[in-house]
Amino acid sequence: MLRRRLNRLFGGDEGRVHSRTIYVGHKSCPPNEAYIPPKFCDNRIVSSKYTVWNFLPKNLFEQFRRIANFYFLIIFLVQVIVDTPTSPVTSGLPLFFVITVTAVKQGYEDWLRHKADREVNEYRVSVLEDGRRIRKMSAKIKVGDIVEVEEDETFPCDLILLQSSRDDGTCFVTTASLDGESNHKTHYTVADLESDLQYLSATIECEQPQPDLYKFVGRMHIYRNSQEPDVRSLGPENLLLKGANLKNTQKICGVAVYTGMETKMALNYQGKSQKRSAVEKSINAFLLVYLFILVSKALVCTTLKYVWQSKHDETWYNEKTQKEKETNQYLKMFTDFLSFMVLFNFIIPVSMYVTVEMQKFLGSFFITWDKDFFDPEIQEGALVNTSDLNEELGQVEYIFTDKTGTLTQNNMEFIECCIDGFQYKHGDGSSELDGFCVTDGPVNKIQQKAGREREELFLRALCLCHTVQVKESTKQRQDQNDQFDQIDQVDGLGLDHGFLDPPQKEMGFIASSPDEIALVKGAMRYGFTFLGLESKNMKILNRNKDVETYELLHVLNFDPVRRRMSVMVRSKTGDILLFCKGADSSIFPQVRQEEVERIRMHVERNATEGYRTLCVAYKHLSAQEYARADADLREARLALQDREEKLMAVYNRVETDMILIGATAVEDQLQDEAAQTMEALQGAGMKVWVLTGDKMETAKSTCYACGLFKKNTELLELTLRTLEDGGRSREERLHDLLLEYHKKAVQDAPPVKLGITRSWSVAGHDYGFIIDGASLSMVLSSSSEPNSRRYKNLFLQICQNCTSVLCCRMAPLQKAQIVKLVKNSKGNPITLSIGDGANDVSMILEAHVGIGIKGKEGRQAVKNSDYAIPKLKHLKKLLLAHGHLYYVRIAHLVQYFFYKNLCFILPQFLYQFFCGYSQQPLYDAAYLTMYNICFTSMPILAYSLLEQHICIEVLLEHSTLYRDIAKNAMLRWKLFLYWTALGIFHGLVFFFGVRFLFSNPALQDNGQVFGNWSYGTIVFTVLVFTVTLKLALDTRHWTWINHFVIWGSLAFYVFFSFFWGGIIWPFLKHQRLYFVFANMLSSVSAWLVIILLILLSLLPEILLVVLRKPRGPHARQMKHRLPSSGTSTIFMLSQTASTHSFSWSD
C-alpha cells in the first residue's frame, strides 16, 4: 500500500517531464550540438525482493508487519522480559516455527527469482556500436543502444524497430509471455530510414514509461545533412516489447527506448490490489471478541489477585523474593496484567493463521486438479491465481457476466448479409448460380436481388475493411509456389461456392476479433478472397479470379467508444475509397439517411435472432478530401499529448456522409450448457446480470436463450429508445420511468398479479431489467447531486428486485461501475464477475471474485482474474460444489479453532481462582505449546481439506443447497455464540469435573496422592480427546486420511505424553511431568473420570445432531423438485437459439 502510494507520488513527480529524448546510437543530434548523455536506468531486471545481506532484516520486518505475527512477537517479548508463568519457549517456538517456514518459503522463491534474473541479465545480446557488433550482457544495455535481435530470441528491452530483415519493413512477434496471446503480431519499422544504421543520426522523443502495453506515443527526428529534421510518428506498432519473441523474421535492429525496470513488462508486474474474503472479515471480528475476552480475563484476574492479596498476606512458607518486594506496586500490577495476558494468550492461537493459510493454499489445488474443469479443446484445466478467495466462491450473490465469449462461444460464423436491403443467406445446396439465394427481403420485392455492382462493392468492403492477417505458413507457401497456388485457387473458387477446397479452408487468418475473421471468411464464400497484405498493398481475389490490388493508405482503428473502424484504400484506378464497418448505432448517424430504413429492418430482425450485426458503409474521397484527411491524420499521430483525442476527432470528421451498403449477421453460438448453468446459478439464489457491449436486441435474445429471461418475464426497459418515447426531455422521462419501474418491481412486488400465466417460478412475477450504456451514464451522472443519488438508489432497488438484469452497450469502465455500485449497496453483497476479454478486466478486478474464461480474446482476463476456467459451464461446479465445500470447510475451521482454544484456556482461567490468582498454569509448558501445533491441528486441517458434508453430485444436482450457506450463514454471530457457549460448557465440565474428583486426591489404589500436574494432565487429556472427538462427530466424510489423522493424533498424544514423562530431560529446569501420565493411567478413577467427562461434554452435541437432523434434508427435498422440471425445456431452447417459441408446458 505504502509502496504504491510512493510510486504514485513518484509518478507524479516524473509526470512533470512529459517526454524523454533518446539519442539513437548515442550520437549527438543535430551533429553540431553538444551531446549530453541523459541518465536512464540500466537494463538490469530485478524481480527479487531480497539480497543475501538484507534478507533477514527485511524479511523479518515484512513478516512482523502482519498484525498477528506482531502480536505474538509482543507476547514473546513480554515473556522474555517479565516474569511470566509460561516460559518464552511456549510462544516463541510456534512463532519461530511459523516465521521460519515462511522465511524459508519466501527465501526459496526469491532464490528462484534471483536465478531467473541472473539468467535474463547475463543473457548475451548483440549491440551495434560504431558499425561494429559487440556482444554484451543484457543488463548492460543502455537507452539509445542499437540492439540486434535474431529469430526466436526475446527482446532484451523495449525497442523501436529500425530495421528488419524482411523486405516490407515488418517483423512478427508473439507476446505470449506478456499477455498470453500466442498469435503473431506485425510490427513496422520506422519508415524511410538509412539502410546503414551506422550513419543514422536521429533522436527519439517519447513519453515517460507507462505500463499500458498497447499504448506508446513517440516521435522520431531524423537529421540529414543539416536540413530540417524529418519527423516520423511512432506508435505501439513500432515498439517491440521486452519479453516478446521475434518470429518469422531473421533479424531486426532496434534502438532501446525503455530499459530495465522501466520496460513495460517490468512496469506491469506490480501486484494488484489484494482482495479479502468475507470469512477473513469474520475472523477478524471474532478475534476482536476473543481479544476482549482475553483482556477482560486478565483484568478480572489482576483485580482479584490484589483483592486476594489484601486478605492473604505473604505467608511464611511462600515469601516473596527480594526483587519482588522492591518492585513498585503499580509496575507490579502492570506486569501481573501482562503475565495473565501471556497465560491466557493461547486463546488466540498463532497456529490458526497457519492452518487457515495452509487450508487455503492446499485447498486451492483441488480446483486445479479437478478433471471436470479440463477442456480437451485447449488442453487446459482451471487456474487458480489466488487462494485467498476459495470460500468466497460459496458466498456469491451477484454474478456479472460478459456475453460474448462467456455466455456465447465467441465462435463466429457468418450467417447472412443484407445488401441494399436485400437479404442474402448462404444456401447449402442452393441452385443459384453464384451461391447467393435471396430468401427474404422487403415484402414488395420478393426474390429480388441488389445490383451486381453493389454486391461486389459490399464484398470488397468486407475484404478490405479489417485488420486481419493471413497466417504466415500459408503465405510463404504461396510465395514459393506461385503457380501451384494459382491452380489451387482456381480449384477452390470454382463456380460452386457452396463447396470450398480443403487447401483454402486451411487458409488461416489471424485477427484481434473473431468477427473479422468470420466476415473475411464470409466474403470468401461469396467469391472474394483476401490474399493478404504485402508492403501496404492489400490483395484480393475477386469472383473472376483476378487479383485486385489496393494500396492501404490508412487504418482508422476500432475503438469501443466509436464502435467502428475504417480503412482508406487507393484502387488501381486511383480512386480513393473509405470503407467503414461498425455497430448500427454508430454507423447510422454517419451515413446518408435515405438508405438507413431499409437496412435497419434487417439489422433489427437479425439482432432479435441473436446474431451480431455490423453495418458496412463506404465513401469516395476526392483527392482534396484525402489530402486533408491524410494531413490531419499524420498530424494527430505525431502529437505527443492527447493523441487519442486528436485522432478520434479526425476519425469522426472523416467518417461522415458515407453511403450505407449493407449489413452482416454473424452468429455467435451459446456456450455448452449455458442455459443449465444459468438455471443452476439462479436456483442457487444468485442474481445474474449480463453486462455486454453488444446491442440490446442481440443481448436480449441471448438472455432468452440462456433462460435468464423467460416467457413470463416482464421486461422493464430503460434504454435510449424508451427514453426518447413520449417527446419529452430525456431527463424527465428518465425520472418518470425510474419511478414507474420502481413502483412496479419494488413496491408492488409482493402481491402476485393474476391473469398472467402461472409458471413453476417460485418468485411469483418475474421482472427483467434492461438498461443501456447511455441511460446508465444518465442515471449515474445526473445533473444534480441529490437527483443522482436518488436515481442510483432507485436503479439499484429495481435491479435487485429483478431476477435478471441486462446491461447492454456498456463500455468497460461502465461494467466496473455497475459492479462497484452493487458491491457497495446495502448489505454489501458478494459479487462475482466473469468474462474473457480485455474489456472485462475492469469488472473482474472490481468484483469480490473475478473469474476469467480462457477464451479466444487473449489472456488479459485470465491474467487479472482470481480464478480462470476454460468454459462457462465450469462455473456451476466451481461455485456450487467447490465454493460451497470451501466455505463450509473454512467456516467450520474458524469456528472450531476458536472453540477449541476457548475450552483449552477456560480451565486455566478457572484454576486461577484456586491458586490465589498467582498465574500458575494448569498445563505443563509442553502441553501448552503442543496443543495447537501437534495434538489438535492435523484433524481439523484434514477436515478442512476433505470434508464433503454433502457429496459433490448432490450439490451439483440441487442448486438450492447453495442458499443454505448464503450470507455467511455459518459465521453469523448466532452460530459463533453457539460455539462459544459450547466451548465454555466444555471448559467448565473439564475443570469442575476434575475439581470434584480432586476433593480427595488419593486416587491410586495404593493410597498415594496426585498433585497439581496430575490435575492438569487429566484435564488436558479430557480436553484433547473431547475436541478431537467433537470434530469426529462433525465429520460427515470419513476418508482414510481422516481416520488416520484423527486416531493418529490421539495416539500421538498418548505416545507423546508417555515419552515426555518417561525421561528426566537434562535441559529442563523442572521435571514436572515425570511419570505423571503413566501414574494417571494406573488410576482407575482417572480413567473413569476421563471417560465420563468426554461423554458428558459430547452429549449435548450428539443430542443436537439428532434433533436437528429431521428438518434438514426433508425440507430441501421439497424445494428442488419443482424447478428441475423446467430444465429440459430450457435445454431445448438453448439449442434453437433463434426461435422465440417458448412453448412451456403448463
Next chain:
Amino acid sequence: MMASSYKDEDGHITVSGSGAAAGGGGGSLRSKKPENTAFKQQRLPAWQPILTAGTVLPAFFIIGLMFIPIGIGLYVTSNNIKEFEVDYTGVEMSSPCFTCSQNFSWNSTKPCTCSVPFHLDQPYESNVFMYYGLSNFYQNHRRYVKSRDDSQLNGNEESLRKPSKECEPYAKSNNKPIAPCGAIANSMFNDSLELIYIDPNGTKVQIPLTATGIAWWTDKHVKFRNPGAENTNLTVVFQGTTRPVNWRRPVFQLDSDPDNNGFINEDFIVWMRTAALPTFRKLYRIIQRRSNVHPTLPRGNYTLEVVYNYPVRSFEGRKRMILSTISWMGGKNPFLGIAYVSVGSVCFLLGVLLLIIHHKYGNRNNAAEISH
C-alpha cells in the same frame, strides 16, 4: 499472508519465464491434464455416517445401562471406604493442641507435644492409610510451585552447591547453599504423628506405622537422588550446604534408615509433589494389616500423639489427620459414583425421550432419508 506471497510468486515466475524460455508464462500455459486419482478428484472412498435418532438411540440406552451400574458400584465402593478425620489445629480453647498452636515459635528448642483422643466406631479391616491434611495452604501458588531445583534433588553436585535462581529467596542462607533449596522444601510438613490404641483394659498400644511406600516409586527411585555415589556418607556429601531455614534438622538427618534419608526421604518426596488445590491431603504413613484375624485398627479409643512443629494459624490454615481405607478406586469420593449414576440416567431418559420423538415423527424422517 502466505497466500499473497503465493500470488507474488506466480507473477515473478512469469517475469523470469519471459527471459528464460523455460517458464513459458508461469502456470497459465500448463497443459497437463489433471490426474484422475481419487484423491485429486475428491472422490476418496469415504464412510459417511449419518447420526439419526435410529442410530443414536441404542447408544443412549447402552450408555445409560452401562453407566448406572458402574455408578452404583462406584458409589457403593466409595461408601464402603472407612474414613476418619480429626482436626488437631488447636484453634478452639478446648482443643488439646491449643497451647501448642498459641505458643508456637520457630526458635523454640523444646518441641511442643499434644495428644488428641478420638474414638473409632467401627474396626478398620484392611490396610489403613494415614494422611495429614492441610487447608488454606496454597501449595499451588506459582511462586511456590516453581521454587525448587529438580536438578539438585536429582543429585546433581553442581546444583547442590549452586542452587537454581528459582529457589529464591530460599536459595542461600548465611552464604551457604541450602539443600534442599526452595520454598517447597523449606515449608516441609514436620509435625510427627503417632497413633496409640487404648485397649478396653486401659493399656496403651502404639500402632506400628510404615513410612515407606508412600511416595511414587519413580519419584523415590529416579527423580529424587542423593548426591554422590551410592552408600557414601550423606553428612560428607552435604557438607558446605546448610539446612532450609525453617527446618530443625539438616536433610541428612531426616531418617536413620539410609534408604530413606536425604533427598530420598519419602516424607520429603511426598511433600515435594505439590498439591492441586489449597485444601489437600498427603499420605503420611501406612498401617499394614498384620493378621487375618484381627482388624488393623479395632474399634475403640485412640490417641493421636502430635509433636506440634508446623504453624498454620498465621494463614488461618487447618491441620487434620485422616485415617482411611483404600479401594481400587482410591480414597473415599462419592463424586464419581453420583456423576456416573446421573449421567447414566440422563442418557437413559434422553433415550426414552428420543424413542418417543422417533416413534411419533420417525416415519417421515425415514422416508426422506431413503429418497435422498
